Amino acid sequence: MNTSKREFLGKTLTAGAGLAVAAFLGSTRAFAAAEDVQKAIEEFAGGKTPGEGVITLNTPEIAENGNSVPVSVSVESPMTEDDYVESVMILAEGNPSAQVATFHFTPASGEAVASTRMRLAKTQNVLAVAKMSNGDVFSATNNIKVTIGGCGG
């Protein structure tokens, strides 16, 4: 590639592309390594391997801006004093740091359902891991495509 083309592309990317998540990134940090994600799950799950099902993770297939991506979780549970969902941890594999948020429920929650909005640095997998009061752990994973717009701010 010759210099002028590289320069042109560089300028175009800067001026025109406006990475959707530039405000969030703007850093030289690497993305969360797979082992960081694994470590976070192990700590949260107390060493247990998460099972399938029980937890539902809702996210859009495509996010037109990585600055605000809706995420909601719902866990099947009677939510009684003896049997309830304690926590749900949200992780984003492709972010500079994988942790997004951890919800904590109680029997007074009635249902283990919660929503928030998150920042995603790029197209990636998002995980939700639920920990029950008896120590059981369940997880779900969704892929979200984060688009890079043509128009800067």
Added chain:
Amino acid sequence: MNRKLLTVLLGATGLCSMISWVAFADPSEGPLFIDGEIEMITRAPSAEGHPLPEVISGWHYRTQSTQALEADSFENPGMLAVEVGESLWNTVEGTEGKSCASCHDDAAESMSAVGASYPKWDAASGKPINVEQRINMCRVDNMGAEAYPFDKGGQKPLTAYIKHQALGKPVSLDLQQGEMQQWWERGKEMYYKRTGQLDLSCATCHENNNGKYIRADHLSQGNVNGFPTYRLKQSALVSLHNRFRGCIRDTRAEFPAAFSDELMALEVYTTWRSQGLSVETPAVRQ
């Protein structure tokens, strides 16, 4: 391919080359109801002489989750600023001991049509003025307070609060006032004039290519009925003149000052193009 030729081609077509001529998506279906109650006119027959057959709100060009954010006035983060605007409306400032409410009482009544009818002709200055400038005139002349600098102080939240009072009302513009017609002509000229290193006009994207994608951005008609708009990219309210400047900057051109004659002419012209659509302030966009 010859590298030099490739470079020249890339340079010449610029941002245009990013417009995908293949990918095309229809604007998504409405209707848009705010809180399931207030129906927004998001598609309207265009004014006489308008180059497009139908004016379509930018809301239709957004993804479902962005659309949902605007449809719920609790979840719409722009409403946080509208609430700030409400408290500013009732705050006494300046040497005269007045707030906006001192003269205009309940904004729900006194401002119910304002957001749908600006810019208006100002005979004293011999120019069109927008809501931001009208607020500043009130602050200086009637309140004895300082004018808000562009996008600073209470300008965005107070403008959003005032325009929000007209939520749902169709935008209309009176070109019969003063010299508004001349300013419309001037704005039209700006709209179609190619500018910047990328050689783009407003019309290149918003008239000729709306509905297509520029990289991953779904191009809208560029209507102005939702400003100030909550933009996810900035996670904050964005004023119309800020967006004008951002758009022009993206063509890699020098951009005019906010509220300059150039951008006021463009506001007059683009408001004319947006006529018939409901005021959506604060709209939510990407």
Added chain:
Amino acid sequence: MAAKPRVKVPKSAAAGDIITLKTLISHKMESGQRKDGDGNVIPRDIINKFTCTFNGQPVFSCDLDPAVSANPYFEFKAKINEAGTFTFTWVDDAGDVIETTQDIALK
């Protein structure tokens, strides 16, 4: 002028009802990963904890990391057995606490 936090709680509910609560607060959620024009890192400044209690008892809480969007929004549930008061609390990195309350009646 800072915006007040917004909370949405039904005015009343029947005993045993599970209701939906929504909250929205104005905060830039500075991630600590951005740099300013001079290349200096802008220090992290986020809300790191949100708590909701009902008549003093915990209902729902959240630990927030910098990946939560600016102007944090939450939606969650609560089971109502009696009339009372919800207390919503947000704590930021500086230790500042914002609190608001909302009453609910029994139908």
